[in-house]
Amino acid sequence: MFFTRQDPDEHTTMKAPPVMTTKPRPATRSVPQMATTTDLESVEFSCHAPEAQAVFVAGSFNGWSTDALPLAGQADGRWHALVPLPPGRHEYKFVVDGKWCCEPGCEHEHRGCPKCVPNAFGTMNRVSRQEGHAP
Numbered sequence: 001m002f003f004t005r006q007d008p009d010e011h012t013t014m015k016a017p018p019v020m021t022t023k024p025r026p027a028t029r030s031v032p033q034m035a036t037t038t039d040l041e042s043v044e045f046s047c048h049a050p051e052a053q054a055v056f057v058a059g060s061f062n063g064w065s066t067d068a069l070p071l072a073g074q075a076d077g078r079w080h081a082l083v084p085l086p087p088g089r090h091e092y093k094f095v096v097d098g099k100w101c102c103e104p105g106c107e108h109e110h111r112g113c114p115k116c117v118p119n120a121f122g123t124m125n126r127v128s129r130q131e132g133h134a135p
Contacts, residue, residue, distance in 0.1 A: 039086050039087060040084035040085060040086055041084065041085055041086075041087070041130045041131075042082045042083070042084055042085075043082070043083050043084075043085050043128055043130065044080060044081070044082055044083075045057045045069075045071060045080070045081045045082075045083060045092070045094075046071075046078055046079065046080050047071060047078070047079045047094045047096065047103060048077055048078050048079075048103065049077065049079055049094075049096045050076075050077025051077075052073070052079065052096045052097050053097050054070065054096075054097060054098075055070070055071040055073070055079040055094055055095070055096050055097075056068070056069055056070050056071065056094070056095040057069045057071060057081060057083065057092055057093075057094055057095070058092060058093055058094075058095050058100075059090055059091055059092025059093065059125075059128075060090050060091045060092065061083070061085050061086075061090045061092070066095045066098075067095075069081055069083060071094075079094075085128070085130050086130065087130045087131060088129070088130060089127060089128075089129050090127070090128045090129075090130070091117065091119070091125040091126065091127055091128075092125065092126050092127075092128065093125055093126065100123070102116055102123075102124045102125065102126050103126075115127055115128075
């Protein structure tokens with residue numbers, strides 16, 4: 001298709017841009033595979049904090065949210081929660097009355113705890129490993 005643009009000084013013939021007859025397709029991208037509910041394993045988190053008013057667990061599995069996963073207090077001073085986790089390695093800490101800790105009274109040096117690893121803040125994180133096929 002051609003059209004002519006009328007200009008008092010000159011005549012120009014230009015080709016019109018092509019008309020799209022189909023919708024553009026969205027770019028394809030790789031989407032990470034998410035764990036299904038059948039892949040999840042219930043993991044018990046437990047913390048001994050008899051003087052605590054509130055205990056939460058925060059970790060790599062919940063974006064380190066300090067208030068998303070509360071633990072339930074027991075008469076013996078232990079706090080518990082069952083959390084469904086996908087297979088893989090997960091780091092976490094407890095948040096006891098607003099303060100981060102691996103376990104109350106165990107926040108200083110590694111002290112040989114096989115379930116702890118150092119983190120980027122100079123403290124320790126606990127580690128939980130779930131069996132299965134990690135994505």
